[in-house]
Amino acid sequence: MSSVFRDAVDRIRSGTHAVIDLDAYAANITVLRSIAGEDVALMAVVKADAYGHGAVECGRAAIEAGARMLGVARIQEALYLRRAGLDCPIVLIGPPAIAEIPDAIEHDITLSIGSQRAIDGLIAALRWGSTAAVHIKLDTGMNRYGFTPSQVGDAMETLSRHERVSVEGIFTHFSSADETDPSPTEAQIERFWSSVEELTAHGLRPRYLHTGNSAAILTARVAGTNLIRSGIATYGLSPSDEVRIDDRFQPVLSMHSTVARRGTLPAGEGVSYGQTYRATSDEPIAAIPVGYADGLPRQLRNQGWFVVDGERAPIRGSVCMDQTVVSVPDRVTEGDAVLVLGDGASGEMTFDDIARMIGTVNYEVATRVMARVPRVYLRAGRPVAWELVLSGQRGRIGE
Numbered sequence: 406m407s408s409v410f411r412d413a414v415d416r417i418r419s420g421t422h423a424v425i426d427l428d429a430y431a432a433n434i435t436v437l438r439s440i441a442g443e444d445v446a447l448m449a450v451v452k453a454d455a456y457g458h459g460a461v462e463c464g465r466a467a468i469e470a471g472a473r474m475l476g477v478a479r480i481q482e483a484l485y486l487r488r489a490g491l492d493c494p495i496v497l498i499g500p501p502a503i504a505e506i507p508d509a510i511e512h513d514i515t516l517s518i519g520s521q522r523a524i525d526g527l528i529a530a531l532r533w534g535s536t537a538a539v540h541i542k543l544d545t546g547m548n549r550y551g552f553t554p555s556q557v558g559d560a561m562e563t564l565s566r567h568e569r570v571s572v573e574g575i576f577t578h579f580s581s582a583d584e585t586d587p588s589p590t591e592a593q594i595e596r597f598w599s600s601v602e603e604l605t606a607h608g609l610r611p612r613y614l615h616t617g618n619s620a621a622i623l624t625a626r627v628a629g630t631n632l633i634r635s636g637i638a639t640y641g642l643s644p645s646d647e648v649r650i651d652d653r654f655q656p657v658l659s660m661h662s663t664v665a666r667r668g669t670l671p672a673g674e675g676v677s678y679g680q681t682y683r684a685t686s687d688e689p690i691a692a693i694p695v696g697y698a699d700g701l702p703r704q705l706r707n708q709g710w711f712v713v714d715g716e717r718a719p720i721r722g723s724v725c726m727d728q729t730v731v732s733v734p735d736r737v738t739e740g741d742a743v744l745v746l747g748d749g750a751s752g753e754m755t756f757d758d759i760a761r762m763i764g765t766v767n768y769e770v771a772t773r774v775m776a777r778v779p780r781v782y783l784r785a786g787r788p789v790a791w792e793l794v795l796s797g798q799r800g801r802i803g804e
């Protein structure tokens with residue numbers, strides 16, 4: 406390991422940071438591929454900076470692990486990956502911002518087309534002679550983005566006839582695949598295939614047919630499709646309480662910090678904004694430089710915990726923007742390592758624990774991990790890359 410690389414990693418590790426285990430991430434992708442079957446390609450969904458895990462390194466690792474393409478939600482996210490040097494297929498799975506379509510085409514980003522306005526924007530952008538690959542978005546019941554089954558034929562016809570458009574796929578997205586009741590998903594599957602059959606009858610069957618998000622893959626509802634789009638399960642997280650990953654999957658991210666100040670909360674004194682916690686006896690406390698602007702929800706006030714020196718350290722008072730106070734064992738000293746969240750193996754909070762405590766889904770908690778939290782990436786337990794999004798810097802071992 407070069408000393409420049411080691412210095413950067415040491416600096417990051419001295420403060421609040423996230424650790425992303427790329428082996429775990431790659432292994433999760435391998436498990437998903439084995440569930441879906443050999444002939445099914447995988448799109449690794451790395452939108453929202455890979456659900457807070459870092460889209461550049463996760464994107465690279467996904468392709469290395471056999472993902473055919475990456476999925477993002479915004480053109481800016483795709484361009485970010487291109488600027489970082491990723492030249493793999495990247496598919497925008499959400500509606501494109503019309504004014505950004507020319508940028509997307511210029512950088513070879515595959516677009517999802519699911520409205521007449523997107524068709525118009527695409528055709529206008531192609532006036533100057535470039536070509537574009539697209540996937541058609543079919544709305545089968547989510548009632549969000551996409552052509553209805555009655556519109557999709559015309560949309561497909563228009564785009565397929567355009568000499569500079571290549572329609573590579575058609576897809577739909579499930580509203581309720583993460584719930585126990587199969588009927589909404591079954592209804593969507595039926596609408597999807599009836600549209601696909603009609604298109605096929607008109608000679609308009611694209612190469613990729615895809616429906617499955619993580620929940621649909623895990624519940625075996627993707628039969629007949631040849632591409633899966635997986636996000637949450639690749640990060641070793643369950644789509645919901647009803648649809649859970651099994652123990653072949655491994656969580657990927659942990660967050661760490663260090664004790665910034667060790668003190669004593671005197672009996673009767675309150676702590677932090679609003680003084681919502683008051684000590685009943687002198688209490689050893691520690692200030693940890695992690696707050697809601699790092700992704701730790703403010704609702705964890707007086708209910709979350711970190712792990713300090715092997716023990717649960719309950720949060721005392723408010724989670725502030727940049728700091729949180731916890732109750733610690735007497736022996737803890739300034740500079741001690743703090744485990745903020747992780748896979749739970751050492752008693753720390755998991756994304757699922759946090760989601761449960763604040764009444765949301767693990768997706769939202771993971772995507773809250775903010776850009777200012779530096780990241781260290783591991784392979785075989787060793788740092789192989791680091792990233793400091795705010796300063797636009799990253800380093801990889803051997804570079």
Ligand SMILES: *Cc1c(COP(=O)(O)O)cnc(C)c1O
Pocket residue numbers: 450452498499578617618619620634635636637638644
């Ligand atoms: C986010 C997203 C996915 C990935 O969903 P997971 O539940 O994270 O697997 C798949 N498809 C579309 C259209 C999405 O927006």
